[in-house]
Structure formats: structure tokens, C-alpha cells
Amino acid sequence: xxxxxxxxxxxxxxxxxxxxxxxxxxxxxxxxxxxxxxxxxxxxxxxxxxxxxxxxxxxxxxxxxxxxxxxxxxxxxxxxxxxxxxxxxxxxxxxxxxxxxxxxxxxxxxxxxxxxxxxxxxxxxxxxxxxxxxxxxxxxxxxxxxxxxxxxxxxxxxxxxxxxxxxxxxxxxxxxxxxxxxxxxxxxxxxxxxxxxxxxxxxxx
Numbered sequence: 001x002x003x004x005x006x007x008x009x010x011x012x013x014x015x016x017x018x019x020x021x022x023x024x025x026x027x028x029x030x031x032x033x034x035x036x037x038x039x040x041x042x043x044x045x046x047x048x049x050x051x052x053x054x055x056x057x058x059x060x061x062x063x064x065x066x067x068x069x070x071x072x073x074x075x076x077x078x079x080x081x082x083x084x085x086x087x088x089x090x091x092x093x094x095x096x097x098x099x100x101x102x103x104x105x106x107x108x109x110x111x112x113x114x115x116x117x118x119x120x121x122x123x124x125x126x127x128x129x130x131x132x133x134x135x136x137x138x139x140x141x142x143x144x145x146x147x148x149x150x151x152x153x154x155x156x157x158x159x160x161x162x163x164x165x166x167x168x169x170x171x172x173x174x175x176x177x178x179x180x181x182x183x184x185x186x187x188x189x190x191x192x193x194x195x196x197x198x199x200x201x202x203x204x205x
Contacts, residue, residue, distance in 0.1 A: 069126075
């Protein structure tokens with residue numbers, strides 16, 4: 001059964017092409033509970049078979065993720081918190097969920113749009129507090145692209161290196177998450193140290 005599911009996903013992604021990758025990753029980054037694993041891992045396998053370009057698969061995956069995040073960002077920025085609380089319940093966004101997201105954003109600052117992309121349960125919705133806070137658009141897009149880029153590359157690499165062995169793919173998805181989270185910790189640490197040094201230099205001036 002697992003083999004049939006894996007074969008179906010590979011066939012679906014292959015038939016939709018790069019535009020399909022973009023669209024599905026766009027949806028995955030908005031309010032739809034659509035796992036990126038079922039998109040990018042098959043794309044990596046198709047690249048392994050020579051039926052897709054590896055770089056294009058990665059770029060379209062990242063572009064779709066950023067576009068979906070921007071969609072959420074603009075909804076939050078233009079319509080505000082009251083709108084999200086009123087209509088968010090239809091897509092699983094409760095008041096306590098939004099409060100947790102806002103608290104996460106306040107605690108970790110703008111870099112949260114980067115590391116939030118790699119944390120399950122926060123990945124799709126971290127754009128909302130960024131939009132509510134009217135975070136600088138350029139920084140938002142950059143941090144989102146970096147965070148989404150790490151995750152997309154890891155998933156594509158799994159599909160490319162492991163191939164069609166769905167048992168191994170299932171096993172190594174846990175490793176993929178761990179790799180992504182470690183990368184987040186290291187880059188976040190670098191950002192915090194750099195930020196504190198800048199603040200210290202400004203205070204000394």
C-alpha cells in the first residue's frame with residue numbers, strides 16, 4: 001500500500017510539473033493542512049530519475065512557499081487581528097492560537113519568520129503575526145525564503161538520495177526535521193550574537 005501511495009504522489013507531482021510544485025507549496029504555506037513532504041520528496045525522486053531539473057524543483061518549491069507566506073502576511077496586515085479572529089476559526093485559527101503565534105513572534109523577533117518556517121505547527125502561520133506587526137517586507141521575504149529554502153532542500157535531497165524506497169523516506173523524515181531544526185538553532189544563534197554586537201557598538205557610540 002505504501003508503495004502505491006508513493007507511486008501515486010510521484011506520478012501526480014510529475015504530471016503537474018514545476019507549476020504544480022509552486023501551486024502546492026503555495027497552498028502548504030497558507031491555511032491548508034497540506035504537508036510539504038508529499039510534494040518535495042517526490043520532486044527529488046523525479047530529479048534523481050532525470051525527469052525534473054533538481055535546481056528548478058528547489059527554486060519553484062521555495063518560490064511557492066514564499067508566495068504563500070506573503071499571502072498570509074498581506075491578509076493579516078490589511079485586514080487585521082479582528083478579521084483573523086472572526087474568520088480564522090473556519091481554518092483552525094483560534095484566539096489562543098493567534099496569541100501563541102504573536103507571543104512567539106514578540107519573543108524571538110523578526111528572525112522568528114526564519115526559524116518558524118522549520119517548526120511544525122508554526123510553519124504555515126508565522127506569517128500572520130509578522131503581517132500584524134507590519135514587519136519590513138524585504139526582511140520578511142528574505143527570512144521566509146531562507147527558512148523555507150532549508151526545508152525544501154532537505155526534502156528534495158531525501159527524495160534524490162533515497163529514491164523510491166518509501167520505507168526509508170518515512171524513516172528519514174524524522175532525520176530531516178532534526179537537521180532542519182539544528183540548522184535553525186545555529187543560524188539563529190549567529191543572528192543573536194551579531195545583533196547583540198551591533199547593539200553594543202551603538203551603545204558605545
